Structure formats: C-alpha cells, structure tokens
Amino acid sequence: MRIFVAGGTGVLGRRLVPQLVARGHQVTATTTNADKLGLLERLGADGVVMDGLDAVSVGEAVAMARPDTMVHQMTAISGHPDIKHFDRWFATTNRLRLEGTDHLLTAAEAVGVSHVVAQSYGAWNGIRTGGWVKTEEDPLDPTSTGQGARAIRHLEEVVVRAGGAVLRYGAFYGPGATDDQVELVRRRQYPIIGDGGGHSSWVHLDDAATATVLAVEHQARGVFNIVDDEPAPAAEWLPHLAACAGAKPPMRIPVWLARLLAGKTAVTMMTEGRGFSNAKAKRELGWRLRHPSWRQGFKELT
Template sequence: MHVFVAGATGAVGRLLVPLLLDAGHRVTGTSRSRAGAERVGARGASPARVDVFDRSALHEVMAAAAPDAVIHQLTDLSDADGEATNRLRVEGTRNLVDAAKAAGVRRIVVQSMSWMYAPGDGPAIEGELLDLSAPEPRGSIVNGIRVLEETAAEVDTAVSLRFGVLYGPGTWYEPGGPVAAALSGDPDARFLGNIVADNSVNSFVHVADAARAAVQALGWPSGPVNIVDDEPARGREWVPVLAAALGVPAPAVVSGGESWARGASNTLARSRGWRPEHPSWRAGFADLAT
C-alpha cells in the first residue's frame, strides 16, 4: 500500500514512517521545511515539502503521489499554540481531505484525542458523546476535534485514533521537555494546561505505541478508537511518579478534579489486535529516566 503521511516529522510521524516501511508499505511523507523533508528522505520515504494550508500545492502533491491511504498526524504544538493546532484540525484537515478525495483516496487515519468525552462514570468508550457543551477554552478544542473527525469521515473509510496523553521521545513529557520545565517552575515553559496532583483521571499512551496503532489502523473499519494504555490514573497517582522520572519537584497532592477527566478504555483497540508495549504509564515513566 502507498501511504501518504501528513506530518511525517512530528512526534508520532517520525516513528510512524519507518514502521510503515518495515511493514512493506511505500511512503510519501510531508514536511513544511526543507530540513524536515530531508529527514523524511533519510528515513527511506519519498519526501514532499508542502504546507497543508496551501490548497493548490497540496492538491498537486497528493495527485502526484496518488496514494492508497492518508495518515493525518499534523499538529502545531512546539510553541504550545492551541489556536494554531485547532486551525490545523479544522482548516488543515479540510484541505487534506479535499486533496485526498480529489486524488481518489478511499482510506484515511487521523490523530484525535481521548480526553474530549463528556463527563460520566468510569473510563470513556467510543460510543459516548463528546463534551460539546464544555466552557472555553476546552469548548474550542472539543469542537476542533469534532470537526476533524467529521471531515475525515467524508472519506470512504475513516479511522479516528483517539490518543491518550502522549509521552516519550519528542513529546512534551520527555526529560528536559515542557512538562519538566513547568513542574520546575520555569515561567517561560511552553506548555498548555496545568499538571495537578488531584483526582482528575488521565489515560496515557507511549508515542511508539501510538505509531504502531496508526500502522494497524490501515486495516480497521471506520470510526473512532481509543488508543490508550491499560491503566487510567488519578493525578495524585501519576504526577509524583512522572516528577520523579523527570527529576523535578512534584506538586502537592490536592483534592478535587475535573468531571470530564475520566480516562478512556482501550477494549476496542485490543479487540482489533493492538497491544501496547507499554501497558502502564508506571513502567513507561520509569523508562524516561533511563
């Protein structure tokens, strides 16, 4: 299969490209920069230097590649710019889907998020509603995810991978990264949100497990799938472990928590054969320190 990877140099994309090649796929990978395109080529894929907001150029690149499938891994989080990333999810996805449809692509896999569900009891499953009535700034993020998934669904087969909080190399949750800076009290830390040791529940996924899920999703039927590890956890449990792994001070444990922060279940992904090599954040965080 010829796979077009949009965002081939991001945290997931840089791991995804070699996995696709190892699985026997042909890969075209995009980057906005010359240096990024060179990195894609060095990994053995065909590089395509293009900006997803340039509709005409994107159509030309997609038509020339004529892929069988598209994997959308575009984000813009290096500067912790939530508005820019939301624009990618809305306008960027629109352009990508239009170009894919024009080129005859019938399968797409997109990067979504698992913490967009409405408040409820226990870990969320895929059939539950998104938190569309959430106040700002969460409301805009949830709506961006809704638009992302609905736009992707215009392609014949569209799989939305609802990733847990990504950690590992190239993510915010790596040693010396934005989370470590935020926990250390750096006022210039570029990080969206707060790390609070409360009763809010999160689900995590190692970035390598997320990349493996994207490869497997090329054979899955349409719809959303939670890609999370086996152990949703309260902040009061995971925050001290993460701080220790990153070698930074842990914030004090506090009461309370967000009603929407409930974690997610990976039962559906496991039923389709996905098995995380990092089934718990406990061992995964410990690996960060090695």
C-alpha cells in the first residue's frame, strides 16, 4: 500500500517507518524540519516537510502522496517533563490532536484516502472506578477536564466516526522515549506519591510500531489498547526503573505535598490511575509482543 505517516521523525515514527518499508509498503513520511529529510530517506521513506497545524500544508502533502492509508503520529513533546503544568507542556501536541487531526481527515477525504490510523493515549487515564485494568469498552477518565483530555476525546471521536482506528498507546519506553524520566529518577526527583497504588500501562516502541503496522494492514476500525501484558502500580514499576538505571530507590512523599509540588495530574496518576488490557489487540490484530513486560524491557534502557 501507499502509506502516509504524519510525524515520521518522532520517537515512534522512527521505529514505524522501517517496519512499514520492510513489509513492502511505499511510505511517504512528514517532518516539520527540512534538516530531517535525510533521516526519512535513510529509513526508506519519501520525506516531505509539512506543518500539521496548517491546513494548506497538510492538503498539499497528502495530495502529492495520494496514499491508500494515513497514519497520524504527530506530536510535539519536548523538554523535561512538566506534569504540574501538563497542558502547557503539551500545548502544541494538544493542537495537533485537535486542529491537526481535522486537517488530516479533511485532506484524506479530498483525495479519497480509505483508512486512517491515529495515535491516542492509554497509560493511566482509564475511568477511576471499579478495577485497576480497563478494556476498550471502558471510557477514559470522564472527570479529566484539561485541554489534553479534551484533545484526546476529540481525536478519538472524529477518527472512529470516519471509520478509522484509534490506538491508545501505553507510556512509551525504548530508545529516546524515556531519557528525561530516567534522568529524573537518577536525580531522585521522581518520587512515589502516597501509596503509589495507581496503575499504569507501558509499551516498548518496537511493539507499538508493530501493532500500528497490523492496524494498517488489517484496515482496523475502532479503538485498541496498545499496551504490554502487565499493568502495574507506581510502587512496583518506579523502583524497578530506578534499579535498572543504577539509581537509589525513589523517595516517597505524601499526597498533600505532591499536590503542591507536582500538581493534580501527578497525584492522580500515582494514586488512582487505571491501566489497560491488550486482549482485543492480540485477538483482533494478531499482535505478539517482543517485550511483554516492562520488567524485562526496562533493563534494556541503560
């Protein structure tokens, strides 16, 4: 197939493009930086500079590629994690999930693209009632009112309505994905909050890329959780990450102090977060993980 990857030089795009090429697909991938066109060429794609927030730029790039399938991987996450000011840290990514998604779908309709696969997020943000592990039948946390949550809801609604597939990736780890977090862990600036009972789901970049290839090739529709086999509480995965990084065990701080220092999102994630089940993706996409658990995968980070 002719596949258009919007966001081909991000941490996932760089793992996804080579897998698509290896499967015999013709890939056009985008970047916002002309200096990265050479990287896309080395990965086996035809590179194009595109501004996902500019409807004309998106329309021209898609019209030139005339793809059969489009993959939306556009994000703009940079700098040190700033969980306390989450919406500010994710401001451009939120716009890409709102405006950028709409631009891509408009361009897809204009040239007759038959299928769209889009990146969403499902790590700790499942509905905070009931059990610790959620399926695709469970909603994302409806109490989240920030711009990030609104952007994700919009992306999922419009992509599913267009007959596409939404992939709720767990928290990424792998080359380039967790460097900033590992550095915070080494500095003992990533504490466990309260009892650390909130669950998260993780996924290795290579496994996330493989799931994306399968969603493209199966012309998948609907929502899929793309996470590993072991949702786990922060009290388990964070000390293990520290040990793998050769760092001292993380400190513990009470909830009241964490609210002041790190904000509401961090407290929710570490004390009430819900992880996700990957059973549907395994069953319907035939997905098999090379890294079924973060326990082994974290050891490869350093």
